[in-house]
Amino acid sequence: MLNETRREQLDKIIKRYPYKQAALLPALHLVQEQEGYITKEAMQYIADYLEIPYGHVLGVVTFYTMFYDKPMGRHHIQVCTNISCQLLGSETLVSHISKECGIKPGETSEDGTFTLSEVECLGSCGTAPMMQINDDYYENLTVEKVEAILKSLK
Amino acid sequence: MTDTDIKYLLPEIPELHKIEVYEKEGGYEALQKALAMKPDDIIEEVKKSNLRGRGGACFPAGLKWSFMPKNSERPKYLCVNADEGEPGTFKDREILEHNPHALIEGTLIASYAMGVTTAYVYIRGEYVKWMKLLEDAIEEAYAKNYIGKNIAGSKYSVDIYVHRGAGAYICGEESSLMNSLEGERGYPRVKPPFPAQFGLWGCPTTINNVETLANVPVIIKNGAEWYLKIGVEKHPGTLLYGVSGHVNNPGVFELPTGVLLTDLIYKYAGGIRDDKKLKAVIPGGSSTPILRGDSIEGVRMDADSLIEAGSSIGTGGVIVMDEDTDIPKILERISRFYHHESCGQCTPCREGTGWMEKIIRRINRGEGTMKDIDVLRDVADNIEGNTICALGDAAAWPVQSAIRRFRGEFEAKIKMEKTVAA
Numbered sequence: 263m264l265n266e267t268r269r270e271q272l273d274k275i276i277k278r279y280p281y282k283q284a285a286l287l288p289a290l291h292l293v294q295e296q297e298g299y300i301t302k303e304a305m306q307y308i309a310d311y312l313e314i315p316y317g318h319v320l321g322v323v324t325f326y327t328m329f330y331d332k333p334m335g336r337h338h339i340q341v342c343t344n345i346s347c348q349l350l351g352s353e354t355l356v357s358h359i360s361k362e363c364g365i366k367p368g369e370t371s372e373d374g375t376f377t378l379s380e381v382e383c384l385g386s387c388g389t390a391p392m393m394q395i396n397d398d399y400y401e402n403l404t405v406e407k408v409e410a411i412l413k414s415l416k
Numbered sequence: 417m418t419d420t421d422i423k424y425l426l427p428e429i430p431e432l433h434k435i436e437v438y439e440k441e442g443g444y445e446a447l448q449k450a451l452a453m454k455p456d457d458i459i460e461e462v463k464k465s466n467l468r469g470r471g472g473a474c475f476p477a478g479l480k481w482s483f484m485p486k487n488s489e490r491p492k493y494l495c496v497n498a499d500e501g502e503p504g505t506f507k508d509r510e511i512l513e514h515n516p517h518a519l520i521e522g523t524l525i526a527s528y529a530m531g532v533t534t535a536y537v538y539i540r541g542e543y544v545k546w547m548k549l550l551e552d553a554i555e556e557a558y559a560k561n562y563i564g565k566n567i568a569g570s571k572y573s574v575d576i577y578v579h580r581g582a583g584a585y586i587c588g589e590e591s592s593l594m595n596s597l598e599g600e601r602g603y604p605r606v607k608p609p610f611p612a613q614f615g616l617w618g619c620p621t622t623i624n625n626v627e628t629l630a631n632v633p634v635i636i637k638n639g640a641e642w643y644l645k646i647g648v649e650k651h652p653g654t655l656l657y658g659v660s661g662h663v664n665n666p667g668v669f670e671l672p673t674g675v676l677l678t679d680l681i682y683k684y685a686g687g688i689r690d691d692k693k694l695k696a697v698i699p700g701g702s703s704t705p706i707l708r709g710d711s712i713e714g715v716r717m718d719a720d721s722l723i724e725a726g727s728s729i730g731t732g733g734v735i736v737m738d739e740d741t742d743i744p745k746i747l748e749r750i751s752r753f754y755h756h757e758s759c760g761q762c763t764p765c766r767e768g769t770g771w772m773e774k775i776i777r778r779i780n781r782g783e784g785t786m787k788d789i790d791v792l793r794d795v796a797d798n799i800e801g802n803t804i805c806a807l808g809d810a811a812a813w814p815v816q817s818a819i820r821r822f823r824g825e826f827e828a829k830i831k832m833e834k835t836v837a838a
């Protein structure tokens with residue numbers, strides 16, 4: 263399931279803890295990095311690898327918002343709409359992106375290019391409004407900047 | 417001392433994140449000094465310094481360390497809290513980016529003082545960039561033998577590992593953080609037992625915020641006496657104030673505790689955008705009670721002063737709102753956040769946060785009644801103090817304070833609807 267490099271990484275990570283289960287979040291991050299989301303088979307694989315029940319892995323995957331149990335768009339646009347971003351117009355950004363990509367928050371475009379989400383504070387309030395696309399932060403946004411970013415991704 | 421130029425967390429030194437530069441600036445000297453001291457003397461010094469936690473609760477750091485058992489057969493742990501999730505808070509990431517070795521050095525000194533052999537830095541899952549920066553710095557410190565076996569020529573060995581979270585605000589709460597680290601869902605634990613007795617895997621554990629630990633090297637290097645003279649004596653040191661919202665120059669400012677809130681807003685953050693008037697300020701992250709703009713004259717940014725002003729220093733994340741801000745709308749967003757992040761273990765928090773969000777939304781839609789305002793306050797009052805962790809309180813305080821200080825805005829929404837309907 264995990265490719266060799268990632269399996270080696272996981273083996274190294276496991277050694278950092280007195281119990282294998284502690285490597286569960288790191289393991290799930292590795293799976294998602296490789297596959298884009300976490301399938302039932304992957305959960306079973308991780309459960310076996312860490313010698314913990316499948317049900318436990320499932321419970322953890324569903325608890326944490328960053329773990330996806332279904333495919334996401336190639337670009338996951340996450341707009342912070344919490345207070346500091348709200349004060350500086352995050353609502354306008356969301357509706358603009360929504361229109362540009364033809365999807366509402368929570369949806370993925372049919373061709374699988376974009377997923378749009380409204381998210382909670384990303385610790386970037388001083389450079390609000392902001393969004394995260396996959397691992398990258400985009401800060402001090404304006405509608406024009408967002409347009410340029412979307413264009414570069416299409 | 418009102419020397420606003422003292423900056424030891426974010427000094428303007430280019431490339432300070434590199435270990436060579438950090439060393440040239442006197443970095444890791446405090447660690448050398450600490451390793452020559454008795455662990456208990458370090459704890460005494462930190463106690464004397466009055467260093468208080470920067471994660472929101474202002475708990476005295478030295479006292480917390482002294483709770484750790486001295487002769488434990490079980491391993492002891494330190495968790496560095498880099499979850500930084502409280503809306504309006506964006507300061508720890510500055511340390512991770514610009515001065516990661518101060519955090520590492522502080523973590524090492526704290527670990528040595530408590531007899532900890534493994535420290536985990538729990539970092540929020542979205543901070544991928546900052547996680548990598550910190551991992552690079554840790555690797556540098558391992559290479560120079562500041563971390564690892566017999567560090568810096570001493571008999572003491574310690575490891576530091578980074579552990580990535582996965583997007584749950586509640587995991588910033590210390591007991592939830594430990595559960596999450598163990599590979600569990602992030603449910604807070606009932607206290608007591610406290611972490612120093614029963615923490616990670618049931619072993620003695622201390623949890624400290626990033627900024628708290630980054631303060632430790634200067635305390636050890638320059639002594640508690642020196643430190644006590646920065647800012648306010650009962651809550652000394654510099655703070656990383658994060659100012660956001662309707663200001664001209666938002667950002668993180670390192671200044672002594674006790675600066676005037678008005679100075680922060682008008683002098684450092686450049687005043688209100690478009691020369692508007694100030695309506696409201698949330699002084700320490702989204703959970704701290706909202707203050708009226710016309711009530712902040714003379715208010716200082718330290719633990720006691722803000723309690724006196726009817727709020728709290730929290731994380732030092734100052735959210736500024738101009739005269740055009742719709743307070744009930746802001747409160748709806750805050751309540752939505754706490755409802756979304758409630759882990760659902762306690763009924764008052766799980767149900768109460770949902771009710772609060774619903775009632776405020778109703779008022780904002782113009783479908784509220786005057787009675788709703790009182791029900792809203794009652795729900796908040798019933799959550800406060802009746803839950804396993806402080807998220808319940810954090811959800812109640814913004815509601816209670818907004819109704820107390822901006823009641824007119826809620827009533828206006830209700831009355832307006834009545835007039836329109838008639």
Ligand SMILES: Cc1cc2nc3c(=O)[nH]c(=O)nc-3n(C[C@H](O)[C@H](O)[C@H](O)COP(=O)(O)O)c2cc1C
Nearest residue numbers: 469470471497499500501588589590624625628806
């Ligand atoms: C819901 C909730 C979320 C919290 N989030 C954080 C956080 O992101 N970072 C942090 O340092 N402390 C957070 N705290 C506070 C921690 O529980 C803990 O008090 C703190 O990390 C202790 O460090 P300190 O004494 O050095 O401040 C949170 C508390 C609660 C109740």
Ligand code: SF4
Nearest residue numbers: 759761762765803805
């Ligand atoms: S107060 Fe809320 S978040 Fe905290 S344990 Fe109870 S339900 Fe969970």
Ligand code: FES
Nearest residue numbers: 342347383386387
């Ligand atoms: S409120 Fe948007 S990043 Fe903090």
